[in-house]
Amino acid sequence: MNESAKQNLLIIGASGHGKVVADTALKMNKWQRIAFLDDDESLKVSLGFDIIGTSKDIEAYINDWDIFVAIGNNTIREKIQVELQAQGATFPILIHPSAAIGKEVEIAEGTVIMAGVVINSSTKIGRGCIINTSATVDHDNLIEDFAHISPGVHLAGTVIIGKGTWIGIGSIVSNNLEIISGAILGAGAVVLKDINETGVYVGVPARRINYGKDFNTS
């Protein structure tokens, strides 16, 4: 899955999410050096890894370093990854060694699979996704690019999660359902029917409360 032979990994974003991404990469034992870029110039180190510049410095690293965008906001993460891939940057797939990945699972570049995740057979996960701590993604799911499946989410079999959708912490999606691109599920929502309109959905069963705002984490 990780095709690049580069020995260094540069993570864009040194915040809380960036630290967990770096920790996941460290546990893979693949890179000799891991470092961050972050636009907060007062930061010099995060989780013991050097912060070697800001996003303006990225061009100096594109040829020799693998790149990973560790920004929780799905829209911003997509914009940066798409731009950098167009410039030839190589994005690895990060998979924590404690994750259980089934047969015939496909995962695309720039996606991170955090500790304790289970992904069951024949599921496809696009690029730039976050499959966060201890989420379970069952068989035959399709998670489109730049989605975020938050910690402790459970997706049943044959679920489709649209591009850039954010499934909030602890949510549940029942089997054979589809959630449209760009939707947001609040913490603890339970989805029992398709979600065909963008917006923010909360509760049991999940209902729309508002739409058009960008609530993504950063």
Ligand SMILES: CC(=O)SCCNC(=O)CCNC(=O)[C@H](O)C(C)(C)COP(=O)(O)OP(=O)(O)OC[C@H]1O[C@@H](n2cnc3c(N)ncnc32)[C@H](O)[C@@H]1OP(=O)(O)O
């Ligand atoms: C490692 C990590 O940390 S990954 C990140 C994990 N974090 C998450 O998953 C956070 C998920 N975010 C949420 O659940 C948020 O509450 C959102 C995005 C759904 C809504 O945010 P906001 O629009 O700011 O909602 P706001 O706080 O204004 O609440 C609006 C109403 O919805 C209710 N509401 C908000 N979230 C929920 C929820 N998850 N379930 C039920 N009701 C909710 C509020 O109580 C409020 O009701 P009221 O008008 O009767 O008082």
